[in-house]
Amino acid sequence: MKFIHLSDLHLGKRVNEFSMTEDQEYILKQIIKIADVERPKAVVIAGDIYDKPLPPAEAVTLFDWFLNALAKRNISVLAISGNHDSAERVAFGSGLMQKSGIYISPVYGPDIAPVRLEDSFGAVNFYLLPFIRPAQIRSVFGDDDIKDYNSAVSRAVKALGIDPAERNVLVTHQFVTGASRSDSEEALSVGGSENVDADVFEAFDYTALGHLHRPQDIVKNRIRYCGSPLKYSFSEALQDKSVTIVNIAGKGEIEVKTLPLRPRHDLREIRGKYGELTLRTNYENTAADDYLHITLTDEEDQPNALERLRTVYPNIMKLDYDNARTRGYTDISGGAGEREKSPYEIFAEFYEKQNLRPMSDGQAKLVAELIQKIWEE
Numbered sequence: 538m539k540f541i542h543l544s545d546l547h548l549g550k551r552v553n554e555f556s557m558t559e560d561q562e563y564i565l566k567q568i569i570k571i572a573d574v575e576r577p578k579a580v581v582i583a584g585d586i587y588d589k590p591l592p593p594a595e596a597v598t599l600f601d602w603f604l605n606a607l608a609k610r611n612i613s614v615l616a617i618s619g620n621h622d623s624a625e626r627v628a629f630g631s632g633l634m635q636k637s638g639i640y641i642s643p644v645y646g647p648d649i650a651p652v653r654l655e656d657s658f659g660a661v662n663f664y665l666l667p668f669i670r671p672a673q674i675r676s677v678f679g680d681d682d683i684k685d686y687n688s689a690v691s692r693a694v695k696a697l698g699i700d701p702a703e704r705n706v707l708v709t710h711q712f713v714t715g716a717s718r719s720d721s722e723e724a725l726s727v728g729g730s731e732n733v734d735a736d737v738f739e740a741f742d743y744t745a746l747g748h749l750h751r752p753q754d755i756v757k758n759r760i761r762y763c764g765s766p767l768k769y770s771f772s773e774a775l776q777d778k779s780v781t782i783v784n785i786a787g788k789g790e791i792e793v794k795t796l797p798l799r800p801r802h803d804l805r806e807i808r809g810k811y812g813e814l815t816l817r818t819n820y821e822n823t824a825a826d827d828y829l830h831i832t833l834t835d836e837e838d839q840p841n842a843l844e845r846l847r848t849v850y851p852n853i854m855k856l857d858y859d860n861a862r863t864r865g866y867t868d869i870s871g872g873a874g875e876r877e878k879s880p881y882e883i884f885a886e887f888y889e890k891q892n893l894r895p896m897s898d899g900q901a902k903l904v905a906e907l908i909q910k911i912w913e914e
Contacts, residue, residue, distance in 0.1 A: 584619025
């Protein structure tokens with residue numbers, strides 16, 4: 538059985554105040570073209586369909602178009618909600634949509650029935666496990682021993698009661714130990730408590746993961762993040778975006794390949810002196826309308842640099858200087874090029890600056906638990 542693995546569409550997202558809706562429409566149409574060639578049985582969407590719990594109207598309209606385009610091609614859709622989504626809103630109308638082959642995870646409950654799709658080898662069971670938090674699972678099962686994401690996801694997977702002799706696929710949206718983040722991914726918790734061990738997914742033939750934007754294998758051909766279809770931060774500028782095509786033949790016979798996605802506007806970083814970047818011979822025949830982070834290396838600030846540069850590069854998202862003055866400036870926020878720090882890291886740095894010593898192990902544990910509790914509530 539062949540299916541396309543997608544995740545982290547983030548429909549309705551704005552990057553540096555630039556709307557991504559037209560770019561998202563462009564890339565979804567490209568995915569439809571890939572589906573026309575590959576002819577998959579299903580498209581799996583592993584969470585973060587939208588960028589906000591209450592998405593803008595144009596994002597909902599775009600997703601509606603995408604679902605209809607797949608349904609017209611008799612391609613099933615299996616989608617879950619991610620940490621950016623409202624599980625309740627995403628699940629609206631899911632019962633009716635099943636008649637068109639559109640299966641969307643409901644708000645989490647202990648009884649998750651698999652979606653069974655048939656091929657010449659028999660059935661493949663797709664289990665749709667939406668993004669979950671420890672407090673949610675602790676409440677559902679009345680188990681106070683569920684204190685972190687690993688124990689929460691482990692308990693939810695155990696409750697599925699899967700038959701290991703059959704072909705089973707899990708669709709979920711969590712952070713698996715050993716994976717690499719990008720800046721545009723929202724930090725969930727502190728002290729590593731959000732990590733889920735890959736061993737939790739051992740019983741599945743394939744685990745389709747969402748949440749991280751960089752395409753990557755956790756276990757080759759078995760546990761994979763397909764990544765986001767577009768670049769959503771400059772930490773992703775050098776990443777190659779793609780769709781993941783999974784083909785499951787008999788039990789344990791899995792092939793995975795990727796096909797590249799070409800954006801309407803790439804997201805790139807360039808640097809140089811103002812005079813070099815505005816010299817016609819240097820920007821002619823280049824994609825000057827890409828989304829750009831420009832770093833000027835002039836020692837003197839250029840008057841009205843952003844406005845003047847936009848006459849050549851209309852989609853500048855970010856402008857910085859790199860010179861003797863800026864290199865001598867210490868940014869206590871950690872710098873624009875680094876990932877966003879977690880609440881725990883910010884508090885730990887603040888404590889050390891105020892007290893001239895780091896927190897003790899006991900203090901660190903207490904702070905991590907308090908922040909975790911506040912986040913869950």
